[in-house]
Structures are given as C-alpha cells and as structure tokens.
Amino acid sequence: MNLLELKETIREVMDFPKKGIGFKDITTLLKDPRAFKTSVDLLANLYKDENIDIVIGPEARGFIYGAPLAYLLNAGFVPVRKEGKLPAEIVSEEYELEYGTNIIEIHKDSITKGQNVLVVDDLLATGGTAAAAGKLVKELGGNVVAMAFLIELEFLNGRENLKEYKVDSLIKY
Amino acid sequence: MNLLELKETIREVMDFPKKGIGFKDITTLLKDPRAFKTSVDLLANLYKDENIDIVIGPEARGFIYGAPLAYLLNAGFVPVRKEGKLPAEIVSEEYELEYGTNIIEIHKDSITKGQNVLVVDDLLATGGTAAAAGKLVKELGGNVVAMAFLIELEFLNGRENLKEYKVDSLIKY
Numbered sequence: 001m002n003l004l005e006l007k008e009t010i011r012e013v014m015d016f017p018k019k020g021i022g023f024k025d026i027t028t029l030l031k032d033p034r035a036f037k038t039s040v041d042l043l044a045n046l047y048k049d050e051n052i053d054i055v056i057g058p059e060a061r062g063f064i065y066g067a068p069l070a071y072l073l074n075a076g077f078v079p080v081r082k083e084g085k086l087p088a089e090i091v092s093e094e095y096e097l098e099y100g101t102n103i104i105e106i107h108k109d110s111i112t113k114g115q116n117v118l119v120v121d122d123l124l125a126t127g128g129t130a131a132a133a134g135k136l137v138k139e140l141g142g143n144v145v146a147m148a149f150l151i152e153l154e155f156l157n158g159r160e161n162l163k164e165y166k167v168d169s170l171i172k173y
Numbered sequence: 174m175n176l177l178e179l180k181e182t183i184r185e186v187m188d189f190p191k192k193g194i195g196f197k198d199i200t201t202l203l204k205d206p207r208a209f210k211t212s213v214d215l216l217a218n219l220y221k222d223e224n225i226d227i228v229i230g231p232e233a234r235g236f237i238y239g240a241p242l243a244y245l246l247n248a249g250f251v252p253v254r255k256e257g258k259l260p261a262e263i264v265s266e267e268y269e270l271e272y273g274t275n276i277i278e279i280h281k282d283s284i285t286k287g288q289n290v291l292v293v294d295d296l297l298a299t300g301g302t303a304a305a306a307g308k309l310v311k312e313l314g315g316n317v318v319a320m321a322f323l324i325e326l327e328f329l330n331g332r333e334n335l336k337e338y339k340v341d342s343l344i345k346y
Contacts, residue, residue: 060258071209078203
C-alpha cells in the first residue's frame with residue numbers, strides 16, 4: 001500500500017467538532033489492517049537508526065501510534081496525559097487553545113536526563129500540544145530527536161510552533 | 174523477562190484516585206522497553222492463531238495495548254471512546270459506575286458482521302467497561318473471541334460480569 005492509497009483510507013467528516021470544520025477521521029484507516037500496519041511501519045522506519053529510548057504520546061490518539069512505535073523501536077512508552085490522570089509526581093505544561101487553555105502532564109520520573117525521545121501524535125494541527133510536550137521533555141532533561149505525525153494540516157502552519165524540532169509527517173493536507 | 178519480573182515493574186501508588194485505594198500504576202512498566210515488549214508479546218501470542226480481524230480498546234489506556242496487539246495480529250484497531258469524541262455515526266452503551274454512570278461509543282461502521290473481535294484493556298477491575306464494550310461489539314454483529322487484560326484485580330470479581338466471554342489476564346492481584 002503506497003502513501004496515496006493510505007491517504008484514501010482517511011475519511012473526512014464535515015462539521016465536526018463544529019460547523020465548517022472538515023474533520024480528518026482516521027478510524028477508517030485504523031480499522032483497515034493493511035493501512036494501519038503500513039502507517040505504523042512507515043513511521044517506525046524513519047527512526048530505526050536513531051537510538052530512541054522513549055516514545056511519548058499525548059492522550060488519547062497519541063497512544064494509538066505512540067505505543068506501536070515504542071514497541072517496534074525497542075523503546076519505552078510514556079503517556080502524556082490530561083490533568084489529574086497520572087498518579088505519581090508530575091510536571092505540567094499549560095498552553096493556549098483557540099478558546100481557553102489546556103494542561104498536559106507527564107510523570108517526573110518518566111524520562112532520564114540525556115535519553116533520546118520521540119514525540120508521536122496522530123495529527124499536527126497548530127502544534128500547541130506537541131510544543132507543550134516538547135517543553136515537558138526538555139524540563140526532564142530529555143533530548144527530543146524528532147516529532148512524528150501521521151497527518152499534517154499544512155494550512156495551519158503547525159511547524160512554526162515547532163521550529164526547534166525535526167518534524168516528520170506521512171500525510172499532508 | 175518472566176511474569177514475576179514483569180509484575181515487579183508495576184508501581185503501587187497509595188490513595189489514588191482517592192484515599193484508601195492502592196492504584197496499580199503501569200507507567201513504570203511501559204517506560205521499561207523490555208517490560209513493555211514482553212507484556213505486548215505475551216498477550217499477542219495468546220491470539221496468534223485465532224484469526225482476529227479487529228482489536229478494540231477503550232479510551233484511553235486501552236489504546237496503549239490495543240494498538241500494538243492489532244499491529245502484531247495483522248488486525249484493524251477500533252477505538253471505543255467516551256461520549257462525543259467520535260465524528261461519524263455511533264452506537265453507544267451506558268453502564269454503571271460506583272457513583273453515577275458512564276457512556277462509551279463505537280463507530281457503527283467499525284465492525285462488519287461476523288468479524289472476530291478481541292477486546293483489550295490494561296486493567297480488569299469490576300468489568301463494567303469491558304462488558305459494555307462486549308455489548309457494542311455484539312450489537313454490530315461481531316464475534317467476541319476473547320477479552321485480554323494486562324492486569325486483573327481478582328478481588329473485584331470482574332469475571333462475574335464477563336461470564337459469557339473468554340477472559341485472559343497476564344498479571345493478577
């Protein structure tokens with residue numbers, strides 16, 4: 001399956017989560033075994049020689065790609081979660097949304113100083129979540145090797161928010 | 174790494190999410206590459222000859238094991254999500270919690286009649302979420318081959334709620 005065929009497995013749902021937005025629904029890709037395997041393999045291959053120690057994925061869809069990539073790269077998986085979900089000592093980062101703010105958290109002992117970290121999420125939109133995740137990794141002394149996304153919405157210029165990082169995406173709109 | 178060593182990578186955090194509860198924190202297992210790989214492989218091996226078509230995992234921690242298992246079993250991955258998160262047509266199931274109720278949803282077109290489905294989550298507690306997920310699968314015509322959990326809290330008798338299913342777990346408390 002090539003990238004064009006992969007892209008065709010993604011469904012666009014109009015007016016979700018609000019009127020005027022064409023939501024890129026990856027569930028139609030995920031449920032297709034060949035498409036899911038192809039997308040995971042293509043992302044994992046980008047980093048197979050990068051000595052990744054830890055893959056982090058933001059809740060919840062970041063877990064869907066972060067966990068298989070950690071498995072394939074022989075790395076640990078570290079969840080970045082919404083406020084109040086992690087039970088032990090955390091560091092947190094607040095960032096702006098279109099309306100209001102959001103807080104994400106990571107366990108303080110989840111990354112050791114100098115570890116090579118890959119940040120993974122399904123979608124790069126404005127880059128707010130990924131930028132906040134990058135800050136959390138740096139606060140813990142980790143080295144952000146790259147940020148990997150299944151989809152990039154290029155018209156939102158998320159890379160502008162992630163200038164200091166290597167950013168990779170498979171499918172662009 | 175054997176099962177006893179695997180169990181030792183899980184941390185117990187006292188008084189989370191509320192006083193008196195000893196929370197089984199799997200993040201210490203997940204961040205350990207050998208432990209994570211071992212746990213995923215042990216679960217996947219249980220079903221390698223079962224012709225699994227679809228792995229479903231409830232949001233959010235169910236994604237962490239569901240997605241790698243789908244990858245390894247050459248199956249599709251279908252997320253079961255909290256209310257309002259899925260963009261297309263859904264079926265939903267309400268179930269009781271200790272206080273109040275919870276609703277989970279699945280896309281109506283996520284499972285085809287007769288497909289073999291594996292339900293995966295990190296933890297079997299009272300079994301409420303898994304029972305509701307099983308009902309969603311059956312409503313869509315899927316065949317629940319088994320329900321797989323990393324951890325089972327045996328003292329909560331979650332299997333009682335899941336009597337009609339084959340239930341597997343790696344680590345028991």
